[in-house]
Amino acid sequence: MITIGVLALQGAVREHVKALAAPDVQVVTIKHTEQLETIDGLVFPGGESTTMRRLINQYGFFDPLIAFANQRKPIFGTCAGAILMASEIVGQTEPHLSVMDMTVERNAFGRQKESFEVMLDMKNVAPDIEAVFIRAPIIQSVGANANILAAYEGQIVAAQQGPFLACSFHPELTDDDRMHQYFVQMVRESVKQVHH
Numbered sequence: 001m002i003t004i005g006v007l008a009l010q011g012a013v014r015e016h017v018k019a020l021a022a023p024d025v026q027v028v029t030i031k032h033t034e035q036l037e038t039i040d041g042l043v044f045p046g047g048e049s050t051t052m053r054r055l056i057n058q059y060g061f062f063d064p065l066i067a068f069a070n071q072r073k074p075i076f077g078t079c080a081g082a083i084l085m086a087s088e089i090v091g092q093t094e095p096h097l098s099v100m101d102m103t104v105e106r107n108a109f110g111r112q113k114e115s116f117e118v119m120l121d122m123k124n125v126a127p128d129i130e131a132v133f134i135r136a137p138i139i140q141s142v143g144a145n146a147n148i149l150a151a152y153e154g155q156i157v158a159a160q161q162g163p164f165l166a167c168s169f170h171p172e173l174t175d176d177d178r179m180h181q182y183f184v185q186m187v188r189e190s191v192k193q194v195h196h
Contacts, residue, residue: 045081102139120157
């Protein structure tokens with residue numbers, strides 16, 4: 001069995017829990033820092049990044065989350081979750097957790113495209129991932145150690161760097177759970193490595 005946590009401070013937690021379901025997966029909603037010690041992988045749901053950061057600070061999650069990332073345990077950030085993971089945020093002096101070498105821009109698709117749905121060809125996952133964008137950030141650039149998994153109109157919308165996975169859209173809002181299952185597989189691999 002592997003255990004995956006969904007940070008449950010804000011955002012579409014229930015939908016992520018459902019999308020992560022697999023026979024060998026136990027999914028827990030994370031509301032207390034000590035729960036981080038019991039999980040093999042973690043999902044940051046979408047929401048509002050500044051609100052999430054405030055709640056992370058308020059509940060003492062900041063240092064424990066950095067420590068979790070430093071253990072190289074897999075983390076999957078969607079939408080606002082990707083912003084939390086970025087090493088640089090356009091127009092903001094300080095990043096949040098800075099676990100992935102990438103620059104993100106908040107609400108980058110602008111008002112006329114405040115929310116939209118597209119099919120994405122996602123490297124290593126599937127050629128036809130259904131993606132829902134809601135006031136989505138874009139990943140402006142990624143560092144040398146990161147892989148671009150998907151782009152939309154020339155903009156990076158999904159990337160992976162080792163055990164860290166980020167996307168601009170909301171994969172939990174569709175019935176297509178292949179991106180979550182890709183993350184589940186990352187967690188399985190990570191657990192195997194730890195046990196060997």
